[in-house]
Amino acid sequence: MSILTQKDFETVIGLEVHLQFSTRTKIFCGCENAFGKEPNTCVCPVCLGLPGTLPVLNKSALDSAIKTALALNCTVNSYIKFDRKNYYYPDLPKGYQISQFDFPIGHDGYLDILVNGNPKRIRIHRAHIEEDAGKLIHDNAEGCSLVDYNRTGTPLMEIVTEPDLRSPQEAYDYLTALKLALQYLDVSDCDMEKGSLRCDANISLRRAGETRLGTKTELKNMNSFKAVKAALEFEEMRQFRVLATGGTIVQETRLWNEDKQATFTMRTKEEAHDYRYFPEPDLVPFIVEDAEIERIRLTLPENPQAKCQRLQKDYGLSDYDATIIVQDRHLADFFEHCAKHSGKIKKIANWIIGPLLKELKDRRCSVKDLSLKPEQFVLLVEKVENGDLSNLAGKDILITLLEDGSKTVEDLIEKSGLSQVSDDALLESIADETLKEHADVVTQIKNGNHGAVGFLIGQAMKKSQGKGNPKKIKDIIQRRLFNA
Amino acid sequence: MITNTDLQYISALARMSLAEEELKPMAEDLSSILDYIAQLQKLDVTDIKPTSHVLPLKNVYRDDSIKPSLTQEKALSFAISKAKGAFKVPQIVDN
Ligand SMILES: [Zn+2]
Numbered sequence: 297m298s299i300l301t302q303k304d305f306e307t308v309i310g311l312e313v314h315l316q317f318s319t320r321t322k323i324f325c326g327c328e329n330a331f332g333k334e335p336n337t338c339v340c341p342v343c344l345g346l347p348g349t350l351p352v353l354n355k356s357a358l359d360s361a362i363k364t365a366l367a368l369n370c371t372v373n374s375y376i377k378f379d380r381k382n383y384y385y386p387d388l389p390k391g392y393q394i395s396q397f398d399f400p401i402g403h404d405g406y407l408d409i410l411v412n413g414n415p416k417r418i419r420i421h422r423a424h425i426e427e428d429a430g431k432l433i434h435d436n437a438e439g440c441s442l443v444d445y446n447r448t449g450t451p452l453m454e455i456v457t458e459p460d461l462r463s464p465q466e467a468y469d470y471l472t473a474l475k476l477a478l479q480y481l482d483v484s485d486c487d488m489e490k491g492s493l494r495c496d497a498n499i500s501l502r503r504a505g506e507t508r509l510g511t512k513t514e515l516k517n518m519n520s521f522k523a524v525k526a527a528l529e530f531e532e533m534r535q536f537r538v539l540a541t542g543g544t545i546v547q548e549t550r551l552w553n554e555d556k557q558a559t560f561t562m563r564t565k566e567e568a569h570d571y572r573y574f575p576e577p578d579l580v581p582f583i584v585e586d587a588e589i590e591r592i593r594l595t596l597p598e599n600p601q602a603k604c605q606r607l608q609k610d611y612g613l614s615d616y617d618a619t620i621i622v623q624d625r626h627l628a629d630f631f632e633h634c635a636k637h638s639g640k641i642k643k644i645a646n647w648i649i650g651p652l653l654k655e656l657k658d659r660r661c662s663v664k665d666l667s668l669k670p671e672q673f674v675l676l677v678e679k680v681e682n683g684d685l686s687n688l689a690g691k692d693i694l695i696t697l698l699e700d701g702s703k704t705v706e707d708l709i710e711k712s713g714l715s716q717v718s719d720d721a722l723l724e725s726i727a728d729e730t731l732k733e734h735a736d737v738v739t740q741i742k743n744g745n746h747g748a749v750g751f752l753i754g755q756a757m758k759k760s761q762g763k764g765n766p767k768k769i770k771d772i773i774q775r776r777l778f779n780a
Numbered sequence: 781m782i783t784n785t786d787l788q789y790i791s792a793l794a795r796m797s798l799a800e801e802e803l804k805p806m807a808e809d810l811s812s813i814l815d816y817i818a819q820l821q822k823l824d825v826t827d828i829k830p831t832s833h834v835l836p837l838k839n840v841y842r843d844d845s846i847k848p849s850l851t852q853e854k855a856l857s858f859a860i861s862k863a864k865g866a867f868k869v870p871q872i873v874d875n
Contacts, residue, residue, distance in 0.1 A: 319844050320844045320845065320846055321842075321844050321845065321846050321847070325847070326842070326845065326846055326847025327846075327847070327849045328846050328849065334852060334865060335852070335864070335865040335866045336852045336855045336856060336865055336866060336867070337849060337851070337852050337855075338849050339849055339850055339855045340847070340849050340850055341850075344850075344855065352840060352841070352842040353840070353841055353842060354841070354842055354843075354844050355841040355842065355843060355844065356843075356844035357844075358841070377832050377833075382793075384795055385872065386867070386869040386872065432872070433866070434871060434872075435871070436871070439870075439871050440861075440863075440868050440869065440870060440871050441868075441869050441870070441871050441872060442863060442864060442866035442867070442868055442869075443866055443867040443868075443869055444865075444866050445855070445867070570793060572793070575832040575833065577833065577834075579833075579840075580833050580835060580837040580838050580839070580840050581832055581833055581838050582838060582839050583838050583839060
């Protein structure tokens with residue numbers, strides 16, 4: 297028997313993404329849908345599963361679900377119903393989760409992604425809505441678990457791919473593209489740290505050329521896209537080692553352990569999955585009319601890929617610049633506003649990708665959260681480009697504009713005296729004074745130490761209190777030193 | 781006839797413990813229900829739309845507006861065991 301290598305196997309991955317909608321209230325009751333509140337303060341008889349209570353569907357949650365399904369190119373079912381998924385676990389007070397079984401919101405969609413720069417279509421098997429479960433905090437020392445039901449009933453959409461992904465990297469690329477597409481929809485904050493976006497993965501290996509699927513394992517407990525990739529890489533290698541040595545894979549759920557960077561069999565007192573779905577008798581069916589679907593379709597924003605292409609075509613941006621700018625829908629909108637006010641599109645893009653993005657990252661916020669006006673930003677960039685402001689002074693003014701939207705560039709320049717001095721006569725006198733004060737350095741330069749020119753320029757800039765146009769000062773000093 | 785193995789599986793899922801002497805009558809009851817379902821399944825329902833709900837209602841929604849929740853104290857008032865503002869339950873997953 298020949299020795300099998302990883303090349304003899306093909307990896308097959310499917311992902312299940314859970315997305316919490318940021319509606320004001322929960323999916324089936326009027327409790328506030330909030331994160332980070334004191335435990336068990338956003339709960340009511342409905343989401344605590346008390347007997348005799350009835351769920352009523354939040355219209356906004358349904359609209360968000362239809363919008364998301366449409367953005368993922370799904371067919372939206374005109375007949376939607378809910379089903380009970382039965383299992384006992386303390387995070388579900390009712391003993392079942394209201395979910396969808398045979399008539400989900402949407403099915404048979406797709407998301408186009410780039411794999412090594414080549415387009416690849418990842419098929420979406422289905423997208424359904426359900427109620428989120430509560431949060432369990434395990435206390436190993438006490439041997440008990442604490443349950444907080446605030447999260448119970450948060451509207452949740454589960455987005456399930458077909459097993460179309462072929463490597464952990466592809467899975468990562470899909471997740472990145474999916475998150476961006478979802479962020480554009482404004483239905484969720486897509487924040488993995490808060491658990492608004494979560495991902496479970498199914499992975500199996502099969503011999504290259506084989507069309508049947510191998511036995512899969514389900515991976516859970518990954519708290520970032522990086523962790524998803526790492527868990528898949530670990531599991532890919534683990535399964536390869538089992539299969540290459542003639543073993544068989546056990547179908548099971550495995551938990552990712554971030555500290556140990558490994559997956560482990562989940563030991564649970566829960567029996568084999570037998571959810572005994574049946575129609576939810578407490579909720580009536582929903583008919584989604586075509587007109588309603590079309591109304592929601594009209595609210596879909598341009599998707600990030602289309603926007604990226606269009607920014608390149610309409611504004612001559614490079615692929616690199618456009619890709620960065622579309623990572624935040626609001627930043628892309630901001631760029632377009634600016635571009636309409638300015639002929640210097642490339643400079644605008646540079647200032648957005650450079651100083652502005654740095655400031656936004658430092659503040660961990662989006663341009664939409666600040667009161668920066670596109671016209672003021674354009675004016676600022678143009679002043680720097682014209683030489684009226686130094687780069688440094690421009691960045692200072694940008695920071696003030698970000699902090700106070702009522703200020704204008706003109707005011708700030710005047711008030712701070714940051715306006716760059718380009719007056720030739722004044723700069724020449726500053727340069728001459730500098731040369732006179734540092735006659736020893738001038739001698740050194742004339743003896744061949746050209747490195748010291750920078751020192752003189754620095755001294756002259758200092759003398760101008762930082763307001764001198766550095767390019768002009770440099771020209772004057774060089775002219776004095778070498779041509780005079 | 782439903783087997784004891786089936787019965788034990790179903791009762792475990794339903795978190796019901798059945799005493800030895802309860803097994804036989806329970807198996808008989810469940811079997812008669814299954815027989816009845818088997819009878820129904822013989823009917824020709826080709827042109828009949830499946831019923832998922834007994835009421836002739838559809839599209840019952842709620843507006844997305846916040847209603848007051850219970851206080852933590854009230855929410856926990858019927859808990860058998862509680863700690864740190866949470867319901868306390870036996871540990872489920874061993875890590
Ligand atoms: Zn509630």
